[in-house]
Amino acid sequence: xxxxxxxxxxxxxxxxAWFKWVQETYIPGILATxxxxxxxxxKVLVDEEMGGITYSVQFETDSKxxxxxxxxxxxxxxxxxxxxxxxxxxxxxxxxxxxxxEH
Numbered sequence: 001x002x003x004x005x006x007x008x009x010x011x012x013x014x015x016x017a018w019f020k021w022v023q024e025t026y027i028p029g030i031l032a033t034x035x036x037x038x039x040x041x042x043k044v045l046v047d048e049e050m051g052g053i054t055y056s057v058q059f060e061t062d063s064k065x066x067x068x069x070x071x072x073x074x075x076x077x078x079x080x081x082x083x084x085x086x087x088x089x090x091x092x093x094x095x096x097x098x099x100x101x102e103h
Contacts, residue, residue, distance in 0.1 A: 002067050003097040004036070004059045007044065009052040011089035018086055022057065026078060030059055033074045035066040052091075067096065 010018045027039050036059040044054035061067055082090060 001099040002061050002064055003099065004061065004067055004070070005095045005097055006057045007054065007093050007095070008057065009048060009050070009054045009091045010086070011052050014086055014089045015053055018090065021085060022055075026082070027057065030070075030074070030078060033070060035070045035074070036061045 022041065027041065030036060031039055039057065039059045041055060041057045044056055046054060048054060061070075082092075
């Protein structure tokens with residue numbers, strides 16, 4: 001299993017609008033691409049020196065090929081929408097993870 005992870009620090013001034021957008025538009029939209037089987041959103045329990053609230057949004061897929069298709073076909077749409085709506089009030093970084101084992 002491959003996990004596409006986006007870690008987001010969102011400024012408090014736009015937090016509520018961002019949270020609603022993530023829950024109602026971003027996550028459902030990415031799942032609608034049918035390249036991921038499920039998603040989870042978790043809050044990162046850390047106090048950031050720069051402020052803001054940090055979350056991790058994770059999407060699971062069964063293959064690297066699906067992730068590559070997402071990058072090629074869908075990524076820019078979601079990235080551009082987020083930048084347009086929240087600009088510099090949202091800082092993100094992405095990681096790709098491969099599940100080795102569960103216990």
